[in-house]
Amino acid sequence: MDYAIRSALGVDELIDITTVGRSSGQPRRIEIWFHYIDDAVYLSSMPGKRSWNANLLANPDFTFHFKQSLVRDVTARATPVTDAATKRDVFAKMKDAESRMSHMDIDIWVAESPLVLVEFPN
Numbered sequence: 001m002d003y004a005i006r007s008a009l010g011v012d013e014l015i016d017i018t019t020v021g022r023s024s025g026q027p028r029r030i031e032i033w034f035h036y037i038d039d040a041v042y043l044s045s046m047p048g049k050r051s052w053n054a055n056l057l058a059n060p061d062f063t064f065h066f067k068q069s070l071v072r073d074v075t076a077r078a079t080p081v082t083d084a085a086t087k088r089d090v091f092a093k094m095k096d097a098e099s100r101m102s103h104m105d106i107d108i109w110v111a112e113s114p115l116v117l118v119e120f121p122n
Helices: 003-011 051-058 084-097 106-112
Strands: 014-020 027-037 040-044 061-067 071-080 115-119
Touching: 003 027, 003 071, 014 051, 027 051, 027 084, 040 084, 051 071, 084 106, 084 115
Parallel strands: none
Antiparallel strands: 014 027, 014 061, 027 040, 040 115, 061 071, 071 115
């Protein structure tokens, strides 16, 4: 990962992602928060089913669109995090590190929120 991307991950919070629609096969672009924790990048959202997550489960390759301190489109791959203990650990770190996550009920998030690890293939 180059310096510009690593720097943006450290200061930015908001990106767009483009996934491939699981039924339509068409590109779907949305705005989403990302989380940079322990040198790992995660996507998550409020508890509930999310189309972006369903799309990534069907096709894990997507585009990560930086749009704050860096403007760049980067190819990425999503790996769902399903292990409850791992989800609990990551969500607890999010809650501690990010004021926007202070309202989080970790038990509900572990049970009901998607969590995706993002990797940037070289």
